[in-house]
Amino acid sequence: METSSAVAARGLTKRYGDTVALEDLTLTVHDGEVYGFLGPNGAGKTTTIRLMLGLHRPTAGSIQVFGIDAWSDPVAAHRHLAYVAGEPALWPGLTVQETLVFLGNIRGTRDVEYERELIERFRLEPAKKVRALSKGNRQKIQVVAAFSARPALLVLDEPTSGLDPLMEVVFRETVAEARGRGQTVFLSSHILSEVEALCDRIGILRDGRLVDEGTLDELRHLASRTIEATFGGATPEPPRLEGLHAERAGEHALRFELTGPVAPLLRWLGDQDVTALESREPSLEEIFLHHYSGAA
């Protein structure tokens, strides 16, 4: 069973001195899916990735990449993956072209044809030296190097934090392409629209713990649904129901935030003089904020 998943973390825990960066994380990324890893700064996303790459050693538990332990056999694990760091660390004296050749040489393989295509797509100048590039452009080098290696797993740590909106679109297309080819993508991000647009499944991390995981639809069950009702006459007194929060939304309207079942509220609304009814699914942003508002 283990080998059918691209990434499998079991009871993964990491402490730095007294600081607990990650606590008992259990997580599975299935082969071929795009997994969104959400969380604000400091939630433990980068720590998870460093453990996944075998750069840091787990305090407890383990993490495997295609069934290979990340810490004890990183070289074998890395043959299946490529990584884009949030803070691109490259050699200032090398040009874009030289950097790609060097990384390709150390890796041992690269698809030169696809690399050329990506360089064009991301509008990189091959002869430019890294020290003359902005953060976004240095990030693009890493993206090109990672995708042109055509690995089974792409580990992306906030890959678009330095990209402009045009390049962000190109990036999304490239990820979609990779997914179409059956590559697995682990995308750590705090840009919700990006995760919402790209990811099959999403994990939400808070203070080093996974607080929620599932498809967007599954996550919606837990967050509140918004129903707005407009009445013909005076606004009636809202009912007292389990998991329901109501507030006035104008002179003749009520807004309901509902976490429980919908049926009891609909039965009550049936007896009222309702002139308009609007129901809205929670956005990922609302789900996200729902998980974080409880933290305070």
Place this chain on the structure above:
Amino acid sequence: MMTAARALAMRTLGRGRTVTISFALLFALYAVANIIGYRSTYPTLADRRGLQESFATTSSLRLFYGEPHSLLTTAGYVEWRVGGFLALVAGVFGVVASVRALRSEEEAGRLEVVLTGALTRAGGYGAAMAAVGIEVAAVAACTAVAVAAASISASGAAWMGADLAVTAWVFAGVGALASQIGSTRRAASSLAAVALGAAFALRVVADTSSGYGWVRWTTPLGWAEELRPLTATRPAALLPGLAVAAALTSASGFLAARRDVGTGLVSGRDTASPRLGLLRSVATAAMRDERTSLTTWLLGTAAFAVVVGSLSGSIAGALSPDVRRQLVRLGAGDIIRPSGFLAFYFQFFTLAVCVFACAQVAAARHEEGEGRTETLLALPLWRLRWLAERLAVAAGGALGIALAAAVGCWGGAALNGVHVGLGGMVEAGANTLPAGLLFLGVATALFGLVPRASAGLAYGLVALAFVWDLVAAVIDAPSWLRTLTPFHHLGLVPIRAYPVREAAVMALIGLATLAVGFAAFRRRDLTTA
């Protein structure tokens, strides 16, 4: 504005405190050890006469310490032996302090953050240089207090402090100007090091070639000598240094206020056609990355070796038969033969090899601190292989330095018609390597165990080991304490037998500490700066 400037100055002082304190201790320790050593080794006037006639008159020793004026009094000896050497080290300190305060901060992007606050570019420059001034004054004051405490006249000690402060300040100015010209710390340091090397070379010419005494007035290190702080003080000799320091610092301030932040006056081109030859492996790419530093080390060692080699013949000829007999009686007879003299100088080449080894491990640590090692180790590359390839570059470089020293000495001697035997010089070069391996191992162990502090600790241990060997002998430390430093076990190769047993022990310690370093690095998290 004032509070922002003060905050920046305080932070510069805070960041530099380890370096400043280390230099202050080195200066004070070196001065006191020499004063005590002179008094115990040459207690009588007759002893001192012997010293005056033997060592002082040979041009070879002037190379390091400058021209002696009187070696019959403690003051005269200290002025020569301490002042001459510390002036050179003060120059190094000035460069290190100002490049660190100016270009390193700018390269790291911290200056940009500061300048978006309440500080102007001129204000930021002024605050950083004020901090450098305080550091220079502190180191000089420490030396003066140490010299005075060892019962040299207080006014003499104060003049000596002033002498060192002005010299350090001149080279802080050189470092400041280099920081305006070069756009990276490395470029600025290299430029300033070339200037310091030129100043040293001029002083060497002035002190070792008769008829060229006037050249001393063309170099800041010569001015430091001309002041003669402890014997016949000439305060006017401070003036050229003060004038040049003021000119350099204000010119640099003028430039700093007018150029774009983050650039240098000479920034390399931003584009280049690809050169892919050295990008095949970690080791070759590291050589490419470190090429400036590697070339500087090799050429610097070779040049110094040629100078030392060419002076090796002068020592015997300069001595009267009487003095030679006296030297032989003192047990220093070997040193008057050219190859013996060169054997003595190989301890400095050993020091160079050890410092180089630490510098290479520090470069690997810098790579890790900047996050580039993480970029590489996310590829299918074993972390121990990465470390092994970096250390292979270090070992190869050390070998090159040892060979450059051997061939340089031999060639320099041959140019002056002195035959010292290439085989013997190569043997002396080979004798530098066990100590180099030992410090390569120690630095690697520190890298594995305490990555953030490793570079400073490794350099500190080399400096301590070297100075302790000089100091322990003159202060009559118990023999087991003297044997603690690797430099004690070098022997005088080639005129004495190669110390096989000692070399084997050092090599074994080196290999054992290397193993510790590899094991620790294998188990630890990668650590950024």
